[in-house]
Amino acid sequence: MNEHVRVNNVSTPTLPDAQTVTSVKHWTDRLFSFRVTRPASLRFRSGEFVMIGLMGDPDPKTGKQKPLLRAYSIASPAWDDELEFYSIKVQDGPLTSKLQHIQPGDQIILRPKPVGTLVHDALLPGKRLWFFATGTGIAPFASLIREPQTYEDYDEVILTHTCRDVAELEYGRQLVDSLKDDPLIGELVGDKLRYYPTTTREQSPRMGRITAKLRSGELFADLGVPPISPETDRAMVCGSMGLNTDLKEILEGFGLREGANSDPAEYVVEKAFVG
Numbered sequence: 001m002n003e004h005v006r007v008n009n010v011s012t013p014t015l016p017d018a019q020t021v022t023s024v025k026h027w028t029d030r031l032f033s034f035r036v037t038r039p040a041s042l043r044f045r046s047g048e049f050v051m052i053g054l055m056g057d058p059d060p061k062t063g064k065q066k067p068l069l070r071a072y073s074i075a076s077p078a079w080d081d082e083l084e085f086y087s088i089k090v091q092d093g094p095l096t097s098k099l100q101h102i103q104p105g106d107q108i109i110l111r112p113k114p115v116g117t118l119v120h121d122a123l124l125p126g127k128r129l130w131f132f133a134t135g136t137g138i139a140p141f142a143s144l145i146r147e148p149q150t151y152e153d154y155d156e157v158i159l160t161h162t163c164r165d166v167a168e169l170e171y172g173r174q175l176v177d178s179l180k181d182d183p184l185i186g187e188l189v190g191d192k193l194r195y196y197p198t199t200t201r202e203q204s205p206r207m208g209r210i211t212a213k214l215r216s217g218e219l220f221a222d223l224g225v226p227p228i229s230p231e232t233d234r235a236m237v238c239g240s241m242g243l244n245t246d247l248k249e250i251l252e253g254f255g256l257r258e259g260a261n262s263d264p265a266e267y268v269v270e271k272a273f274v275g
């Protein structure tokens, strides 16, 4: 596990919409990340997602294969030469049961039509930006914490990440740690980014669901910041359906309204890919 394999001479894609895998890293038996070549024409806003996948098994009758595609947040920033993705492995999941076996040099299908609501354009200007993630919901924020606009637009950026156990936090933890020394963005990040990891099923310095910590006010006390207010605070949420529903209610309780690309407001939500 944790093998980071890389190929330098990537082969030219042959399938339509095919991209070549350049590296794969397995974080736990449930989680892995990988990087692929980026289509020269692909432009996206940090936080958006694309459809990616593999060819499915041949139809037993016709022998024809159909692409098996799912929505995946792009975890790399808009300025990166490659694209990064962070995925769960579901043993009987139609796509991830296969995708988890990709190796450098393999090809995946990537439809180059980025979309999504976890973008700066969907929020009104504010002072403090919250990123609330559970599990693989950290992927869009892995992009946004590497996006210069995040630090140009806000005085303070707080990333919370809640996972079942400590090992599942590692992808986010290593990324946050690496930003301070990042030659491209380190200076811009400075002390603006704060990281608040919690676990729910394994002992760690901070335990519990983020929703409980928001309701009790423990989160604000721990960070030494005032409670969320619509005048100063903006939020982006990405996790399971349950997390998203609960956080919507909590954020609206603080007076924040849900925004969209066409109608920016104070918070935005998107479901993390599952399966």
Ligand code: A2P
Pocket (backbone or CB within 6 Å): 134, 135, 162, 163, 164, 199, 200, 201, 209, 210, 211, 240, 241, 242, 243, 244, 246
């Ligand atoms: P819990 O262990 O209490 O269910 P998963 O791995 O199932 O995607 O979950 C990722 C993390 O999200 C877990 O720590 C889980 O906590 C937490 N979580 C799941 N549902 C909610 C919810 N409705 N509100 C807050 N946290 C949640």
